[in-house]
Amino acid sequence: MEPLPTANLFIEGVSRPAQNGKLFDNISPWTGEVVGQAAEATAADIEHAISAARKAFDETDWSRNHTARHQAVTRFVEQLEQHREQLVTIARVEVGAGVGAANLFQVQGALDGARDLVNAFASVTWQESRGVREFMGSNTERVVTREALGVVGAITPWNVPLYINVGKVIAALLAGCTVVLKPAPDTPLMGAIMGELAALAELPAGVFNVITSSDPAMAGEMLTADPRVDVISFTGSTAVGRRIMAAGSVTLKRVFLELGGKSARIILDDADDFPMAVMSSIAVFHAGQGCALPTRLLVPKSRYQEAIECLSLAYQGFEEMWGDFDNPENIMGPVISKRQQERVMGYIQCGLDEGANLLHGGNRRPDKGTGFFIEPTCFIDVTNDMRIAQEEIFGPVLVVIPFEDDEDAIRIANESIYGLGGYVVSGDLERGKYVANRIRAGAISVNGGMSIIGDLPFGGFKQSGMGREWGPEGICEFTDLKSIAWSVV
Incomplete structure (x- = not known):
């Protein structure tokens, strides 16, 4: 270097x-x-x-x-x-x-x-x-x-x-x-x-x-x-x-x-390609260090186990796709500093203490180098009142929360001091836009639409x-x- x-x-x-x-x-x-x-x-x-x-x-x-x-x-x-x-x-x-x-x-x-x-x-x-x-x-x-x-x-x-x-x-x-x-x-x-x-x-x-x-x-x-x-x-x-x-x-x-932000990605039960929608939700881009990145994944209870299986496959498949300085396809490197590494690891321990379970990750990765590497991490069995669901971690940590129906998903998404970004996936565009309109946040993406781009206003609601x-x-x-x-x- x-x-x-x-x-x-x-x-x-x-x-x-x-x-x-x-x-x-x-x-x-x-x-x-x-x-x-x-x-x-x-x-x-x-x-x-x-x-x-x-x-x-x-x-x-x-x-x-x-x-x-x-x-x-x-x-x-x-x-x-x-x-x-x-x-x-x-x-x-x-x-x-x-x-x-x-x-x-x-x-x-x-x-x-x-x-x-x-x-x-x-x-x-x-x-x-x-x-x-x-x-x-x-x-x-x-x-x-x-x-x-x-x-x-x-x-x-x-x-x-x-x-x-x-x-x-x-x-x-x-x-x-x-x-x-x-x-x-x-x-x-x-x-x-x-x-x-x-x-x-x-x-x-x-x-x-x-x-x-x-x-x-x-x-x-x-x-x-x-x-x-x-x-x-x-x-x-x-x-x-x-x-x-x-x-x-x-x-x-x-x-x-x-x-800050704690953006929710809501995948409704009618998503056209539910497995792919779930698998593409892993929080890995730039090691999760983005204020509007979706770090709360909301999935229907009726498809919760399916979602967990899809996430497990996604994280396993990503294992060799991060942490390489020279790989042009890598989108994830280390976190910014030793201080930030310690902060993120503290939140991972907090999640375990709160009763959430690790689906994947949760460790430092010194095998990637002498820098500040934390492996992609996913918590399941999370409730929205846990600190890992409410506080901005700013690291490669995803929390998965089940919901009953659309109204419950909207409630969970809005049950936050933050309101920066939001994401909705649905096979019914009108249903997706209805949910998007109910989320109290400044930039909402429906079915992959780019809501954060240079010719659109960007900013937050609430805190x-x-x-x-x-x-x-x-x-x-x-x-x-x-x-x-x-x-x-």
Whole structure:
């Protein structure tokens, strides 16, 4: 495994080290070893990034010159596309993605989404006439304008960093905002590379800035507390989201949160190919490290034993299809870190303590390498009140829950503090859509439909967050409306 380049800060158009020259280690999940280093931003560096973003918003025409801005962001997206292979390498080495996952959702999904946002820009209405209205004996001409919110602090996680970085940064820039991106400590290079590509795209200085730090909280706390930052857009855990919302309330910031999930996949008894629907439900893509991945599998009691048999076959068949760094078909590698490995193993023990039974897996896999490997794991005999059914594990762990009928399935799916994604499989499309409409979540797939894609809004209900990313709605989240009226004869 070749070493990765150093992740530098990118502030006011310049890629540079931290002011004190300090670095922190970038650890590959595949080996648990150092594969690169990243700049350890100081408080002064973060202050510089905020000042640069504020200056670029207040003192340039970035927010007002829609044509020039769209052209600049288009160049930025083109640079991302031209450096696709470099991005795939970072996703494999730094993020721990299998080759299949790195090529698909990790990178190509991000690039497709970036292009979708660039194309969605044309559908945003920046000024709309509301006509003349007579009021109290005089006529008034009115327009409604859409304006950028200001400086955005974008705080992103480690699981699909390029995809989430792009969803926030490209949308905010298209809206006319300026951005300070703070990537997760586990994946600093996927943020830093965006700074380097922004320079190649000749984005104006200060419009986009990147700060990296091994401290998971300092930079985010500074962004959230600083009155010069108008918006915080955060993707991560619900617990941290609560803290950001509370801290942002002091300055009444606009806060967008995309938080945890415990999405249910409901397979109804009339599914056209019930065995295949069940077998394709194993929680293995990117080791289950996705907030909207379905980690609760709901199957009818009348076909419960059949479902268990199908899952057993699926997991046995997958045994040699994961954990190989060089296999282009692998979609599952290690979890991101030793800390995450311990967390997931703790939940597996919790499931056993709660009385659930392991159908498959449940172990570390040191035979796969020196990194943070956990084998694909499936619990049966699960009830929806167990912690493993209610809490986000963020690992390759599936729980299987039986239901009586459609209403019972809907009840179980909704019996959660989360509401991010949902999945329904039925041989009757209208039946499937009825169930989908009853699930309280932001993105629902019926019979394999793509409900999470770059031209559709994405976000959660309940404690899965607030606000929407992607599509024209994702751009408009970073804007506000202003009414202007003038007297006419």
